[in-house]
Structures are given as C-alpha cells and as structure tokens.
Amino acid sequence: MAKKIAVETTLNGEETVFLCEPRQTLLEALRDNLGLIGSKEGCGNGNCGACNVLLDGVLVNSCLVLAPEIEGRSVVTIEGIAEDGQLHPLQQKFLEHASLQCGICTPGFIVSSKALLDDNPSPSEHDVRLWLAGNLCRCTGYDKIVRAVLDVAEGDA
Amino acid sequence: MATVWIPPLMRSLTDGQQIVEAEGESVRELVAALEKRFPGVADRIIDEGRIRPGWTVAVDGAVQNRGLRAAVGPDSEVHFVPAMTGGNSVQV
C-alpha cells in the first residue's frame, strides 16, 4: 500500500492535520479521512458540482484536487457554511423555497451560490444560471434554486 | 351477466368476439364460465393458479388487487390487461 503523507490545512476555519495517500483526491480525503460527508461524488470528473468546495475562497471541484495540494491552504466545505450555529441565509432560503428534492446536489449548490454572492452580491437571474451551470440538479429544473439564490441576493442588497 | 372484454390476442378463442357476457360472482368463476364456452381461455389467463404474471384484471375500471378472487357484480365490466406498477410493466 502506498505511503501516506501528512497535510496541514485550515479546514472550515480550524487548523487541521490529516494523513492521506497522494493519490487521494481532496473529495476522498474529506469524506473518508476526515469524516466530512457533505461533499458528494456525483461524477468524479468535474461535471456535476456536487463536490464543490472553496479553496482559498475560490470555487473548485474537490474531486479534481489532489489532497496534498491543500497543504497550507484553506478549505471551506458545506459543513463550514453555517456560522455560529445559525443556518446561512442560503441554507434557510433553500429550505423555504423547497429548492431541494432529493438533496444530493444541495451541498454543492449552496457552496457554489455562496461563492457567487461573495463575488457578486446582486446577480441577475442570468448571472445565477451561468454561475451555477456547473452544478447539475436532476430533480428541480433549477427554478426554485435560482429563486432562492435571488431571494438571498435581494435580501443582502 | 358481467361483460368481459376479450384481449385481441385471445379473440381467436372467442370466434373473434370483442365482448362477451358471462356469469360469475368472482373473476375465477367468470374465467371458469368462459372456459366452458371457449376452451383454452383459462390457460391463457391463469398461470399456477393466479393471473398470469405481467397481467392483471380490472373490474369496473379498477385494477383488482385480489386477482381471481375479486368480486364481480351482475353488471360489471371486466378487462384483462397488462399490469402496470411502479417499475416497468411487462417484465416477463
């Protein structure tokens, strides 16, 4: 079996050290080594967005990052979106708008939407659809997801 | 007498009749009555003592969970049709 290496990182705001094999993706390390199951694998090659996380504040597919790459960097996953025990406004609005059906894509959508609103606090419907085009949802037809994001954006504006 | 709609592929057994009348208080009795007039019908509808897998019986517009034991009224309309469930339908 391959040798493991230690990786030091800031995970959801906490200094963290974990062991991984270099061939493990960040997604695998998060789920299997660190017990953070909120990031989901829908495709394993960057085409569905269910594993999206923020790496140094930038939206990435965690299935396309090798775990050792996050040495010294900061990672925020769906588990780090709520703050001080309060749901993030996006999480709250996704619930109110029934923006999830099966829910498997939801963590990825919330992480992506947070990245969008960090980048552009008042996006248009088109901006939302373009930004979220890398996140596939098969249940909702996106309507209620886009409405939830726009609702939060308007609330912030 | 109940009215029975004969599936097209069985009409060779009923001299081409689409709809026949038959006596019976249950589907089982109805099939028995049909079998007397049109030998071979029962074999096509029943397999190992139940409605053939993949098929179902409907009485008065409703698919019958009780199959051969389902009650039939004097003015009932009875159909034998492919079963449809939550999965695919004809998995024979």
Place this chain on the structure above:
Amino acid sequence: MQALDYVAPNNVDEAISALADGGDRARPLSGGTDLIAQLQEGRLGLDTIVDLKRIPELMAISVSSDSLTIGASVSCHTINSNQSVRDAYPALIDSTHLIGGTQIQGRASLGGNLCNSSPAADSIPNLIAHSVTCHIAGPNGRRSVAVEDFCTAPGRNVLGNGEFLVALEFPTPPANFGAAYLRFIPRNEMDIAVVGAGASVVLSDDKNTIQSARVSLGAVAPTPLFVQEAGDALAGQPVSEETLATAAELAKDAARPISDMRGTIPQRKHLSAILTQRALRIAIDRARGTKTVDELGRLNGHG
C-alpha cells in the same frame, strides 16, 4: 487511481530536477482538471505528480509595455478577476469564461489547457489569434515557441522529456486591435466544443479597412488549426460582410474534421464558416469599440 508520489517544487530548477527524477512516469500538474480526471479513469501510467503551483513564476501575471505574461499555472478564475487583463484582452476572457463551469475555472489554467493539447481546447484558437509565444523550461534550458506550433497531435505537443510550460506571452495589441473566441456546443455550458473559432483583426485608423487578421479553428483537425490563408485574404480588404464571408469560406476549406460522437464532418465544416464569420464580426466590433456583449452572450449561449 494508481499509487503516486506528489512533489511540489518551489522554483523552476527544482521542478526541472523533479521531472528529471521521475522520467516519463512523472507529469507536471497545474489545475488538474484534465490530468486528475484522466488519473481517475486510470488512463495514465504515472508514478509522480509534480505540482507547479508553488512556483511564483508560473503563478504570476505581469504586464509590461510590450506584452502581457501569464504564468502557465494561473487559473482562469485569477485571469477573470484581473481587471487590467479584462480591459485589455476581452477576447481572452471569452475563453477563460468558457473552460468548464465556474468551479473548473477555479483551477483550470491556460498552460494546462495548452499542454493537454486537445484539438477542441477552448483557449488555443484564441491564443493563436493573439499571436502568443510559449515560454518553455527544461533540462536543456529555456526556449520559446509560437503557440500555433505548440500542439503536434491530439494530446501531443512540442514539450520534450522533462520540459514544461512556464508562461504565455501576449504581445501588447496594436491600436485598432480586436479579437474574439466563439465555440459551438449543444448545451449552453459544460461541453466540449464541436467547433471553436478564434479571430483577431487590426483595422486602419478610420476603422473601415482590415490591415491584418488571424483566424484559428478548434476541433476540426488533429491540432488547433491556424488558418493563415483566411487572415491573409482579409488583409487590406474593406470591412464588409462579403469580405468576412470569403474568410469564412477559406476557414471552412481549411477545416479537415472527423465525424465522432460530438459532431459530424458536414456539421463541423459548416460551423467552421459560421463561427469564423461570427468571431470576425465581434473582433471588428471590438476593434471599433462597439458593444458586442449581447451578441457574444447569445452566441456563447449565455443569452
């Protein structure tokens, strides 16, 4: 995925020696959006991954009076976020906004897109239209190659053993320069180009004559195609739909596509002309300083 070693050199020399140590079972890693996906599929027999993103030179964007230099590992997201690049090279942003979705752009780099050397790569026709020079480092020192000469076959390029791409240099556009990149995909995002077209023009001062032009196509040949004859035919011609149609026909003639699951030969030939013409129109509008955002949006499916 097969077992791997991971090294992250801090400078170009360390990277050269790491790649030399690994031989042909070592591969440089930039954004990883192609490489890691291929590793997951088990398509590569590799032992060592050399992560280039800790090397400052590969992560830098620098502007001089002559040129813009973008480190080979700089992510599309970083490029998109750089206002001076956005202002001076709007056509570059056409590509960096099209490579994958937002989260792919968070990682994918121009260098990676180029070194993956897919015939359908969304950045390469654009780099050709911009007359980009590729700066390469390796065990035998440094060298430079014109971008249109970089790719040699699907998935293959001029990089020799132990060599890697350091940076891409964009000459500062002359006055009255405009460029554009367009691709055709069945969806509006998240697709591989059926055909891509990059175009650039330099107009006369009155902006009614094309002084020079470059046209390039993606996904219609084993490598991204520099259609020099189309650019040559435009040089000295007045800006008109007829002129553009002539160039479009030359692009169509130059295209030598295959039929595969993403497109047919007739479709790709046809789209070569359509996209060339559309890209030229936008390039001209940009050279003239006319707004083209709406059309761009529609053509790229962002409408």
Place this chain on the structure above:
Amino acid sequence: MADTKQNGTGQPAANGQNGYKVIGTRPVRPDGVDKVTGRAVYAADVQMTGLLHGFVLRSPHAHARIRSIDTSKAEALPGVRAVVTADDLPVAEDKIEDLGEGAINLKYLSDNVLAQEKALYHGHAVAGVAAVNPHIAREAAELIEVDYEVLPPVMTVDDALAEDAPILLDTLRTDKMGEIGTEPTNLASFFRHQRGDLDAGFAGAHLVVDRTFRTETVHQGYIEPHAATALHSADGQITIWTSTQGSFAVRGQVCEILKIPVSRLKVVPTEIGGGFGGKINVYVEPVAVVLSEKAGHEPVKIVMSRADVLAATGPTSGSNIRVKIGVDADGKISAALAELYYEAGAYPGSPVGAAANVSLAPYAIDNLQVDGYDIIVNRPRSAAYRAPGGTNVAFAVESVVDELAEKLGMDPAEFRVLNGAKENDRRPDGLQYARIGQIETVEAIRDSEHYQSPLEGKYRGRGIASGYWNNWGGQSSATAVLNPDGSVNLSEASTDIGGSRASIAMQLAEAMDIEYEQVKARVVDTDTVSYNDVTGGSRTTFATGLAAYNLGQQLKKEMKRRLADQWDVALGDVCYEDGVFSAGAESLPFIEAAGLVQRDEPLMASSTVHPQDFGPGFSTQCVDVEVDPETGKITILRYTIAQDVGKAIHPSYVEGQMQGGVAQGIGWAINEEYIYDEEGHLLNASLLDYRMPTALDLPMIETIMVEVPHPAHPYGVRGVGEVNIVPPAGAVANAVYQATGIRMDKLPISPARLLEAMWAKEAESAELVPGDD
C-alpha cells in the same frame, strides 16, 4: 369545478385552502436542515468499523460468451479480501416471479447482477472484488482475466428483428399474452389493444396522418450513483444499507437471488439522491452481500462510478413508433393506430405496456388499435424512468395530433378540447375513466397568459402537447406513536426522494387536526413496518398518505374512547373539534389529552393499505423555442405546464415535481441520448457527453396546478410525480415545427439533427423552385 391557481412567488403560504389547516401550506420538510448542512447520510456516506471497499469488473464487450474467468492474480494482490463471480451466486431458476414491482424472470434478475454465461451489454457486471480501500479493489479487478468469445452486437429494434439476427437469450420465446412461441427470438412479447372498427374508421376519415418516429435510449440521470453497504454477519443475519426507491423491493430481489428467507435480511434505506424509477432494480447489493460473506463477515461498501451508472443501470428504452390517426371533417378523431417497438435492453421488460396506455389516452376514440412489442438488444437492462415509456409515445402521438390540427386549420388546443377524454371515456386498454382532468389542463393552457400572448420573431415557435400517466396505488404500511406531549412519531417505509415525508406528515396532521410540527416523520427499515411498495408510480403521497390519514383516524378514535372512559361519559358524547376534545362540561386540548389517555396504557396505531382506485394524471404544456438557423440549436424561451394534481398537499413540492419532470423532458427532447459505436460500446458514459440540462439551458418553468380532486382519496390526492415528463418532447417538437417548418421525427432534436433537417429542407425547396439558387 376545477380550482386553478398560478404559481406565486414560491413564498411559504401562511394557511392552506378550502378549509384545510395544514394541507396546502408550504412547511419546511423534516429532513431539510440535514440536507442543507451536509449531514444527511446517503448510500455512499455509510461508514462502519472494518469497512471494506468493493469494485465491480464489467464487460468491455456488448455481446460475448464468457468462456472462463481467472481471479487468481486478483486474489493474490495484497489488501484484497474477496473476489466473486456468478459462480458464487445460487443457480437461478428460469422462472417468472412477481416480486411486487412487476413480474420478473429470476434467472435474468440474477444474471444481470453478475453475468453467468454471456455478457449482454458493454458494462455488464462479471466479477466483484472487496479490498481494504477502493483503489486496491479497482487494481485487483483489472487483474481478473476473463476469456470472452466476442459475438456480434444487436443494438436496435431493426437489428433485433432482422431475419438472421444473433440471438441474445437462447431460451427466450415470444409471449403473445400467454401463447408462447416455439422459435428462439429477440422479441420477448407482443400484445394488442383493439376496439371498434379500425378499417371503417380510417375509411371514413376526412384526413389521415401516418408517421413513424425513433427515440434514443436515455438515462434517469439521478445525481447520486448507486451505492450499497452489506454486512453478512457471522450469525447469518444480513443487513444492507442502500439508496433505493423501495427497501422491500431490494429485500425481495436479494432474497430471490441469494435464495435466503426474508427473516435473514434487513434492508436499511439511506437518504436517496434521486431515482426516477432507476433505483428499484438491484445491482451492487447482492454482490456486496456475497463479498461480505466471503471476506470473513466484514462489511463491504460498493459505490458505482458515474461511468458505470450510465453503462450498466437505468436507461429507458429507445423505440420505433408508428402513429396513424384519422379525423372527420369536424376534426373528431375517427380512428387511431399506434405500433410501439420498445428496446428492453438485455433482458425482457421494456415499458411498452405502460406506453401503450399512455399513447392515445388524452383522446376519446371509438376505433383504436395499439400494438406493443418488447424487444431485447445489447444495451443495459432497461429500468423504469418517470412515466415509463410515456415520453417516447407522446412525442409521436402529439406530433401527429399537431399535424392534424394544422391541416384542419384548427387551434391545437381547441383540437385537444374537442377530442379530449373525460369521465366514462375509455383509455387505450379499454378501461373506463372516472373523473379526470385532461380537458381542464388543456383549457388551463389555452387560457394562460403564456398561450394568449403573441410570440414574435423569426425562427421562433410555440408548441403544445398533452400527456397521461396511469399512476398507481400499491401497498403501504405505517405506524404512529402518540407521545405524551402531543407529538406523533410517524414511521413509514416510502423512501423520501422529493419531500414525501412532509406531504405524508401533513396528511396525518390534517387528519388529527394538529400542527404539522407535531408530527415527526421518518423512513424506517424493512424490519420495522410491514411491506411497502416502492416510491414510484406517483403513489407515495397518495397511498402512504392514505395510510397516514387512517392512522390519524385510528388515534383520534382511540383517544375519544379513552377520554370517555376517563370522563365517565358515553363514547358518543366525546367530540373533537379545532384541536380540543370535549364532552359536556369536560374539555381538553389535544396536547393535554395525549398525556391523559396514556396514563394507563401507551397508544400507537398501525395501518396497511392497498388502494386499487387511484386517479390518473394528465398534463398539458406549452413551450416557446427559438432555433438558430445557422447551427440548429434550440433555445427554450418560455415554458408553462398545467397538470391535474388532484389536491396539492404541499404545493411547493408539487410545483417542484412539475418543474423537474419538464426539465427532464426537455433534456430528452433536445440533447440526451446514448451514443454507441459499431461494436456496441457506449461512447458517452459521462456527464460531460451525456448532456443533461444545466441551469443555463432552462428558463423558469411556470406551473399551473389544476385541482380536480380524486374522488377515492379523502383529500383528493392524485399522484403528481410522473405525468409531467410525458408531454415535453412532443411540445418541443411542435414548437420546432412552428419555428422552422420541419417536423422532427427523431429524438433528441439535437443541433446536428436539426441542422441536417434544415439543409434537407433547403435542398428540397431549391429543387422545387428551379433557378432560385
């Protein structure tokens, strides 16, 4: 009278309507917070001590005889704990069993899980490996040596029915409703619905349109890949944690495949990341069980890759369809014929039976014939997909209907009103409809702001189409425990894919006249409640909701009985109104009563139901498209769906079902398809090249919930999950015709296909108008 209302802002409504307190409101679902915070446990999220990881080796060939399998090198790899092949499964009988989800041949069921003599599609499972991590399991699988004799592939209806076609299954004989053929064949079954006098109907017709159509294989496309963890304990007890639409369906199938009694197997449903019909059949579950046993009773988890999901699970049938419809001078349909050839995949069981019923269902037709052919080909065994078979045939029928209306000079909505099926008319298989809402859905579209507004611009077009889905009742079981604080624990076994815990809890709350928040709904395992059919067939809110309603009635009744005893009054004197029990001077709010009635004895209720009177669903939809004449690409500009929903329990989730079905239908219409090479290799087994719609490919989807209450449900519920996917392809095709003048007879209407059709049309008109070059 239909109660029609438009989708509002999506904001939670304060109160329900029509006298309901809970029904019609939009509360947050019980599993919501876990799903927005990443805590919800889906199948791949299961972790346990000593967990091994499985990998399934799959056939690289579409059609091949398996001569031998050598697993020795795989077994020798360090870290490998078990390797299994079909030889590790009990010998399955070539016999049809009804496992509650449709009749199924046990040998086919088993052979699909691990190929026995033959690999029948690219991706067919041939061996399984368990190892200490997924990487080693995969490496080991690559060391398994399979000796294949490659056979010519049979990929389409035409291939399969050709005179000298290679035979996939040696023992298969055509079943013509109980009359069994004698020759080897790829035609698994044939059936016919027929009534009236077809010849006379066509002979007397003023106008007849007769067209043939082709649709390609498509996948359900759930975002969660199949995954299962199995523990075969040393005491013989087996537990499977899996993502499924039916835990009892998994139990039934696994017990049949492994020949074990149900008492030895418990199936624990995890949260499920989408199913749409594709998570009913078992794939990796039995493999994980035998691996677990062989690996020394350690738990084994198998997570499918996306490529495997596309190559080996799910898809629904490609089809060849002929539709011929005649109308009289007034536009009334005088006769209709539909011939449906559906590709079942490697084993019999396409949804052609359901498709036959969908085919002409929206119309009242006296003279009708529908023929159905179930055909096997070297593609994955087809699985149910949202209104199975419906989208294919509705595309064909609605295209022909549109052409008829056009040739008659009639508005397509008026044509559908004139010919619309209503109460006492007959569906294609001859059964009479009870109260249905087809015409109401057409009228809702006809009168909508969308349909009434002009559509301007070149290469733009508007299309409408209707669709039917049978829906289903099925069997449900549930229990309710009354807590002393007045809350109720509702345990049910319908796995929740789209908010059904909420809609079922709401019905219990309504029945008991308590707050929604007082009901705690959870989905339980197969050891906890009695048998429960799949979440499918649009049955869950209807049937499991009915069970919840019954639980409420039982609890109220027993509470009254115990209060009468406490208060020493006659049972008939105890009233329950507005959440308060009373009898004479006695009065007690529900919450307090809940404590009082359980002083002497706890209180719980159980309910089992198997309703057979389920109401079918209809939908009519309207779409505006724009076609790029230079690329053939379709842009969906605007979309409105009207659907008869019976009664919307949780309107947000009903709208969500409508919007989701439309989105899938649009994908099917314009881009989704399986692409194979000549040898039968699936080329596009990724979410890059299997092109499901992204957020940027769709507009907002406007919903009109038409409420024609279903008479046989206490709240009028009809299934709402499926019919929405039936019309979109037809609607889009009709809109494309308006935009381009071209009737597309193939799905998907991909840019390449539409571009070619436009070229062909250009060439044709160039020929017709000499000199106009």
